[in-house]
Amino acid sequence: MINTPKRIIIFVIAGLLAGGALYTLAGILVAKYRWEINIFLYGSREAKKQEFTYHTRIPRHKKLEPSSPARPNVILVSLDTLRAQSMGCYGCANRTTPFIDQLAEEGALFEHMCSSSTSTPPSHMSMMTGLYKGVHGVGSKEVLDMGIRTLPEMMSEAGYATGAITENGFLVRQMGFGRGFDDYYEIKDVLLFDKLLVAGGFARDVFERGKTWIQEKGEHKFFLFLHTYEVHDPYFPPPPYDTMFLSNPDAYRKFLKKFRKQLGRVNTHVYPPEFIRAQYEGEIRYVDELIKDFIAFIRLQGLEGKTLVVITSDHGEELFERDGIVGHGNHTYDTESHIPFIIWMPGKIPAGVRVRNQVSNVDILPTVAEFLHLEVKGSIQGMSLLPLLRTPDHPDQRHVFCEAVKQTCLRSLAYKFIDSDELYLYGGTPGETVNQADTHRELCNDAVDRLNAFRAECQSLKAEKGLLKPGETVDLDEKDIRKLKALGYVE
Numbered sequence: 001m002i003n004t005p006k007r008i009i010i011f012v013i014a015g016l017l018a019g020g021a022l023y024t025l026a027g028i029l030v031a032k033y034r035w036e037i038n039i040f041l042y043g044s045r046e047a048k049k050q051e052f053t054y055h056t057r058i059p060r061h062k063k064l065e066p067s068s069p070a071r072p073n074v075i076l077v078s079l080d081t082l083r084a085q086s087m088g089c090y091g092c093a094n095r096t097t098p099f100i101d102q103l104a105e106e107g108a109l110f111e112h113m114c115s116s117s118t119s120t121p122p123s124h125m126s127m128m129t130g131l132y133k134g135v136h137g138v139g140s141k142e143v144l145d146m147g148i149r150t151l152p153e154m155m156s157e158a159g160y161a162t163g164a165i166t167e168n169g170f171l172v173r174q175m176g177f178g179r180g181f182d183d184y185y186e187i188k189d190v191l192l193f194d195k196l197l198v199a200g201g202f203a204r205d206v207f208e209r210g211k212t213w214i215q216e217k218g219e220h221k222f223f224l225f226l227h228t229y230e231v232h233d234p235y236f237p238p239p240p241y242d243t244m245f246l247s248n249p250d251a252y253r254k255f256l257k258k259f260r261k262q263l264g265r266v267n268t269h270v271y272p273p274e275f276i277r278a279q280y281e282g283e284i285r286y287v288d289e290l291i292k293d294f295i296a297f298i299r300l301q302g303l304e305g306k307t308l309v310v311i312t313s314d315h316g317e318e319l320f321e322r323d324g325i326v327g328h329g330n331h332t333y334d335t336e337s338h339i340p341f342i343i344w345m346p347g348k349i350p351a352g353v354r355v356r357n358q359v360s361n362v363d364i365l366p367t368v369a370e371f372l373h374l375e376v377k378g379s380i381q382g383m384s385l386l387p388l389l390r391t392p393d394h395p396d397q398r399h400v401f402c403e404a405v406k407q408t409c410l411r412s413l414a415y416k417f418i419d420s421d422e423l424y425l426y427g428g429t430p431g432e433t434v435n436q437a438d439t440h441r442e443l444c445n446d447a448v449d450r451l452n453a454f455r456a457e458c459q460s461l462k463a464e465k466g467l468l469k470p471g472e473t474v475d476l477d478e479k480d481i482r483k484l485k486a487l488g489y490v491e
């Protein structure tokens with residue numbers, strides 16, 4: 001006979017073992033099947049997508065116009081956290097972007113685009129307004145002032161059907177990202193258990209939703225903004241992309257298993273740099289495949305030659321280049337601030353052009369506006385890049401700026417100066433490895449003056465727009481916070 005205390009102990013141990021087994025099983029299932037496990041728990045795939053996709057339709061009384069080569073459709077694709085140097089067309093040795101490389105050859109590629117910020121909301125807001133954060137004021141929670149006009153608002157006023165498919169997190173509609181959009185989809189995260197967060201990156205759903213939206217627009221001309229966190233940490237590429245860039249997958253088998261179980265969470269103490277880089281690049285290769293499929297759809301719909309496709313990102317990613325750091329947001333080094341910018345529209349954008357000039361993502365709005373002959377009202381800080389397509393090697397003295405949490409920098413083709421007194425000269429010395437501030441004091445002093453002038457310009461633009469007041473903040477809902485947690489922003 002087993003006495004009662006022993007029985008309790010046996011029950012407790014058995015319970016713990018059963019609980020542990022269930023927890024492990026759930027982890028494996030979620031890691032392997034992501035959506036499917038949630039569908040099993042919550043219902044059909046379509047219902048699931050409906051439940052976690054927030055759709056805002058803003059009724060607008062506007063006359064939609066048919067698309068034409070003169071006023072083409074525009075698709076702006078933002079692949080969050082995609083750094084230029086990890087793409088084939090920007091010199092990456094691995095075949096991470098075979099399809100985007102091909103698009104770049106059929107269109108134009110800008111070799112040196114610097115993001116205005118290395119954080120998601122301010123950088124995207126620069127894309128949408130042509131202004132630096134010093135003017136638009138959107139950091140992580142601030143609401144864009146109604147006095148600032150956005151790209152989707154311009155498109156909407158010009159008779160375009162406007163739609164956004166985002167993965168939310170930071171691109172919160174109420175912060176101003178929804179302004180001008182007829183439809184604003186926010187694909188939010190799915191929470192299974194507190195510890196088993198199915199996180200960041202639903203690129204397939206973003207592109208599929210985008211296709212459906214385009215089909216709904218019929219013959220009307222449209223502006224579509226697509227945003228995905230697929231490339232963002234946690235890096236969680238599906239097979240075969242998870243092993244594609246590992247030189248010896250067998251040697252990493254145990255890490256792969258653990259990584260899948262932890263849903264692609266980066267832990268620099270556990271996983272070797274080569275492994276983490278391979279997962280990041282695997283995500284890029286996966287997205288490249290989705291873009292290939294999406295462009296095939298565009299062609300099938302007869303929209304090639306009638307649609308300007310813009311591929312860019314909001315910032316890059318540190319991947320062990322500096323002090324073992326993985327991530328973005330704090331610094332302005334090229335790893336974090338050098339972003340891709342590729343435009344494609346056969347027949348209208350000259351094929352195979354590579355522009356060497358220094359440009360910024362504040363230039364996106366004026367470029368699209370000029371391409372569509374839309375008037376930019378009010379002062380902005382960006383400039384149209386279309387003239388550079390005609391003279392891609394135009395001598396360039398331009399300085400652009402990037403603001404991060406810990407630094408602000410000024411960048412030109414010749415050098416970068418960071419306000420933490422760092423100077424990097426390009427050409428000659430490799431990349432950003434040797435701080436030459438001490439030996440080039442005059443250049444640093446000049447750069448400090450330029451940074452001060454930039455800050456003064458921001459202040460005077462704010463004054464001109466009547467914005468010299470602290471920005472309001474927006475309260476994030478529970479699902480927004482979960483998404484931010486999944487992306488590693490909130491503890």
Ligand SMILES: [Zn+2]
Pocket residue numbers: 080081119120121314315
């Ligand atoms: Zn981002």
